[in-house]
Amino acid sequence: MVEASQILRHMEVLDAEGVFVGLVTGVAGAEIELAEDHQVGDRRRRIPLAWVDYTWDHKCKLKLTRDEARARWAAGG
Secondary structure (H helix, E strand, O other): OOOHHHOOOOOEEEOOOOOEEEEEEEEEOOEEEEOOOOOOOOOOEEEEHHHEEEEEOOEEEEOOOHHHHHHHHHOOO
16 A cells, blocks of 8 residues: 555646546645646545555556546545
8 A cells, every 4th residue: 555655745646547637735644635627627636545556756546547536526535
């Protein structure tokens, strides 16, 4: 499992298929906070550390696709 200390501000978050999901603004407990996406009107979103597969080269790769992540955000978790 990825540790919170491995997640850095301004890291790119990519989904399981390599699609850009957002930029990290910080870590709060066991959640990663992403910057707002003004293009689609999103408010700040949080990603549980459990969704992260691994980090490398200032990038964070999720275990989920972007659509799966958005569906979980819409469902409240």
